[in-house]
Amino acid sequence: MAALMLLAVPGGALAQQMSANTLPSAGTVVPALPFAGNTPSATPTKPAAKPAATAPAGAAPKAAADPHTILPQPPPGKAAIGMSARFGEKEGLVPRGLVWRVFADRPEPSGAYPLVAEAADPAPVFFLSPGGYVVHVSFGLASIARRIVVGDESRREQITLPAGGIKLQADIGDKQIPAQKVTFDIFEGSFLQGRASSRPYFRDANAGDLVILPAGDYYVVSTYGEGNAVIQADISVAPGKVTDATLHHRAAEIVLRLVNSAGGEAIADAQWSVLSPGGDSIKESINSTPTFVLAEGEYTAVARHDGKTYSKDFKVEAGKDEPVDVLVGEQATPPSLNTEEGSGD
Missing domain, CATH: 2.60.40.10 (Immunoglobulins)
Structure with missing residues (x-):
């Protein structure tokens, strides 16, 4: 009974739109992705052609330089490991909102992996003893883990974290629905192609909020009020980009x-x-x-x-x-x- 339309417009680079009051809190529970060994994880499957966000008009974005031009002198018996993350091989660095955790790569007798260090800086430096570690970094609902081996020499490590953002709105006849009257549930997959998850990946997103997600395909269920005004739309999340999407209720x-x-x-x-x-x-x-x-x-x-x-x-x-x-x-x-x-x- 409800008509469905989707308008996706360029949202610009994610790094340009982030602010402290729009990022998910550091305490958000995020799904851990598989270990990527000694190399960045594989890029997610390329989404099917859909309305997608792009960077602002002008020159193509350039990959930023590594932030660790000079590493500090580590304490005796340790090495300085400078960490950073970027949205993709040709995308910019993630400027803020990262949560880093470093674990030993061998479990204790209890089965737990000891937490060695943690930080909330965009480009932290960890002083680590020689040995194996698992570095886990999360950004909103996107996360990845990478195993590293530390020797006697200090070095830089950079992780590729394919993540993007979406901002959702809803309207009726080009008149925006007040944020308190509409909610959005975000599912993995594609509703139109019949390959959708049955459980929400993110529940009750608010209109206008910036939601950080792993790059890939999603579908959004928009609920207006307390009746039967519910519609769905497929949306693609591109690394380092923000997609502004408006769902049109009838x-x-x-x-x-x-x-x-x-x-x-x-x-x-x-x-x-x-x-x-x-x-x-x-x-x-x-x-x-x-x-x-x-x-x-x-x-x-x-x-x-x-x-x-x-x-x-x-x-x-x-x-x-x-x-x-x-x-x-x-x-x-x-x-x-x-x-x-x-x-x-």
């Missing part, structure tokens, strides 16, 4: 009222159901004047009050918010009940 806010006369005062203590043309229940409420967001289409409003039932058929048009008054008259039987049908107006 729905309206409907206020249900049981009244003695058209335009009169609503009767208290009414209980409500909204039914589809086939009699399936869409939404129920014990509020006397409930507000439902319903997708464009035809419905039946059923009011129960003082042992009687009243009903009215009505139509929802996209963007046309209005009250639906059910008049108190002859007792009516809604389509969902297997008794003789009456008139509710």
Whole structure:
């Protein structure tokens, strides 16, 4: 019942759009990716052609130089390991929001891998004793682990962390839906191609928030209000880029009222159901004047009050918010009940 449109516009380089109040917190639980051995991990499968974000017009982005031009002198018996991460081989460095953890590569008798060092700097330097380690770095919901072997000499290590961002909005007829009335669940895969995960990768994203994700294909489920206004859209996340996506709902806010006369005062203590043309229940409420967001289409409003039932058929048009008054008259039987049908107006 809901029409679906997706508008993706260039969002620019991710590094240019990040700020402290838009990054996920350091305590976010992130899925660990497989170890990449002594080389950066493989680049994710190239997404199918879809509307995707690009860098701003102008020259192609240049890979930034390694931030560790000079490494500090390490304490005796240790080596200085300068770490940094970039979005891709030809993409820029990740400028902030990174969380680094260094573990010994051999477990303790308990089975746990000892945490040796951690940092939240974009390019930390770790002083490590010779031996094997696993370096884990996370950025929002993107993360990767890499095994390194430290010897007597200090050196630089750079990790490729393919990650990008999306900013989501929703509107009706080019009128933006207030952020508090819409939420977004993000799933891995493609809804249109039938290869979608059944569990959200990120739940209840807010409109306008920058969500950092591993580069790849996702589909977004947008829920407007507390009715049946739900739509889906496929989105691609490119390394080092931000995709601004707007999902276009076709729905309206409907206020249900049981009244003695058209335009009169609503009767208290009414209980409500909204039914589809086939009699399936869409939404129920014990509020006397409930507000439902319903997708464009035809419905039946059923009011129960003082042992009687009243009903009215009505139509929802996209963007046309209005009250639906059910008049108190002859007792009516809604389509969902297997008794003789009456008139509710």
